[in-house]
Amino acid sequence: MNTKILNFKKINHFLFVSILIAAIIFLTITIFPFLNSHYGAVKTFDNGTVSHVPRIALKKGTSVNWAGYAVETNLTTPQKKAVSDVKGQWVVPAVTQSNTNSYSAIWVGIDGYSNNTVEQIGTEQDFVNGTPRYLVWYEMYPQPSRTIAMSIKPGDIISAEVQYKDKGNFLLTIKNLTTGQTFSTTQKSNKAQLQSAEWIVEAPWSGGVLPLANFGTVNLSSSEAALNNQIGTISNSSWQNDKITMVSSDGTIVKALPSDLSSDGSSFSVQWCSN
Numbered sequence: 001m002n003t004k005i006l007n008f009k010k011i012n013h014f015l016f017v018s019i020l021i022a023a024i025i026f027l028t029i030t031i032f033p034f035l036n037s038h039y040g041a042v043k044t045f046d047n048g049t050v051s052h053v054p055r056i057a058l059k060k061g062t063s064v065n066w067a068g069y070a071v072e073t074n075l076t077t078p079q080k081k082a083v084s085d086v087k088g089q090w091v092v093p094a095v096t097q098s099n100t101n102s103y104s105a106i107w108v109g110i111d112g113y114s115n116n117t118v119e120q121i122g123t124e125q126d127f128v129n130g131t132p133r134y135l136v137w138y139e140m141y142p143q144p145s146r147t148i149a150m151s152i153k154p155g156d157i158i159s160a161e162v163q164y165k166d167k168g169n170f171l172l173t174i175k176n177l178t179t180g181q182t183f184s185t186t187q188k189s190n191k192a193q194l195q196s197a198e199w200i201v202e203a204p205w206s207g208g209v210l211p212l213a214n215f216g217t218v219n220l221s222s223s224e225a226a227l228n229n230q231i232g233t234i235s236n237s238s239w240q241n242d243k244i245t246m247v248s249s250d251g252t253i254v255k256a257l258p259s260d261l262s263s264d265g266s267s268f269s270v271q272w273c274s275n
Contacts, residue, residue, distance in 0.1 A: 235265025
């Protein structure tokens with residue numbers, strides 16, 4: 001009788017282990033690749049020294065590292081804890097060959113225009129070691145930038161959004177509308193001021209502002225923000241916007257030039273001018 005019970009237990013144990021192994025194999029083959037494809041796997045930024053830093057202002061309307069638009073309740077005396085959402089779309093531009101490594105980033109984010117944090121998500125278009133490189137990333141500056149395992153290529157339509165939730169938590173989302181891939185992550189920043197919203201083309205930073213990759217012209221659209229629970233486009237009359245031109249450190253060379261806003265205030269383009 002005891003021998004029969006022991007054998008029965010062995011059989012049950014064998015069946016349990018077999019079912020567990022089969023379940024792991026099933027998840028590995030089916031579910032995990034789905035999650036990776038649709039929600040993105042995070043890894044450390046390929047070039048860990050590259051960052052997407054706050055605006056380096058030169059004078060009104062110009063910056064050494066940013067081109068695009070920013071909004072605040074008031075550009076002179078901005079209200080803190082005003083911004084809760086920013087979103088936008090763009091088409092990934094193709095970068096052209098350059099004689100040196102060059103970099104460009106396109107993103108939407110909160111903060112950084114007039115303070116020292118940035119909560120942001122976007123794409124990067126670089127020309128490194130003789131080869132174009134396209135990738136997706138997010139950054140809770142001053143924390144390091146993180147690469148997202150989502151493939152992109154020139155011509156893909158990207159949608160991105162940064163939302164402030166509560167208690168320092170931000171929901172960062174990016175979608176490749178061309179391929180259907182989506183990535184979201186919740187990140188925390190206790191230093192965020194929630195003071196500005198931005199739609200930016202940037203020359204990234206690594207010990208200094210890096211050469212700007214020639215991206216031609218990039219078109220940004222569907223640009224909206226929420227300030228004090230009011231949703232509007234960049235030109236909404238409830239806040240003020242700054243059109244930012246990227247220039248050289250001495251202010252003599254235009255590096256990237258934003259266009260005027262569309263009639264509804266939701267779209268504009270940025271033209272590469274110099275690295």
